[in-house]
Amino acid sequence: MANDRLRALEDVEKEIAVILQCAGNVVLELSKEKPNGSLLDRQLSQFTSAVNRVESELSSQIRYLTQVATGQPHEGSTYSARKDCQMALNRAEYARVKLGELGRTCEVLLDPQT
Amino acid sequence: MSTQTRVLPQSKETLLQSYNKRLKDDIRSILDNFTEIIKTAKVEDETQVSRATQGEQDHYEMHVRAANIVRAGESLMKLVSDLKQFLILNDFPSVNEAISLRNQQLRTLQEECDKKLTSLRDEIAIDLYELEEEYYSSSYSQWDSADLSLCEAFHRRDSWASPGSSVGKACGTEDSSGPISQESAPGHLNGHSSNAADHH
Secondary structure, eight states, X not given: OOOXXXXXXXXXXXXXXXXXXXXXXXXXXXXXXXXXXXXXXXXXXXXXXXXXXXXXXXXXXXXXXXXXXXXXXXOOOSHHHHHHHHHHHHHHHHHHHHHHHHHHHHHHHHGGXX | OTTGGGGSOHHHHHHHHHHHHHHHHHHHHHHHHHHHHHHHTSOOSSOSSOHHHHHHHHHHHHHHHHHHHHHHHHHHHHHHHHHHHHHHHHOHHHHHHHHHHHHHHHXXXXXXXXXXXXXHHHHXXXXXXXXXXXXXXXXXXXXXXTSOOHHHHHHHXXXXXXXXXXXXXXXXXXXXXXHHXXXXXXXXXXXXXXXXHHHO
């Protein structure tokens, strides 16, 4: 919908989890008798790139907010449109109920003749 | 417009500055603690205290630093959550866009609903006109002159429009004007349906 920024923040959350995961894997790998060098390098590069991505994304979001935020509360709402729509749906429901009654009346009248 | 950022009230300004500070501190904490863990992992040949003590100390230090990394990660998550909240409340462009999109959806739904109801009403009016014509021209009907049927109402209306034409004739004798009145059925129904609405 409207919100790429919120989606970007969700991705940042996943990146933070990646950071912690990679840090843990590096330490785990170092604790072994024979640490796997290539795995270490991969995890380390993933760690640093994730940290950089998180930092850049969050600081750009904060920069955007300093440009866009005012102190005022937002006073828009969708209430009027929702009320109108609800009234329209009520009208339709009422028409349906009345037609149902009409149909039942007709059936009741027709039945004795069959 | 260049001074727009200065219009920010003190609280918002300090809030955003605090976000920045938290971000820098947490990232710094993660990086520092991680590098320190890696450095501590190096096995020294010469130690000031015995190996066991040094090992115990290193173990404890790594434990604390790992806890620090986790705490900084948690703090970053909290920061992200606060930023999301701030965005939802204060990012006016996207809030406006979301509101207008929702309004548009609701209005489309309402218009479609009303359009279908109107066409349903028109169809039923046509059928009702025919049924009433049939009913009132048959011998079963028990109508009094005060209670106007649909077709009689049309004839009255037509006679008001052109005073020279006949007034008050029964529907059954005026079959030729049936089709013409049928086309004007939806127009007159507005009066009819508003009467029906008044009962509720």
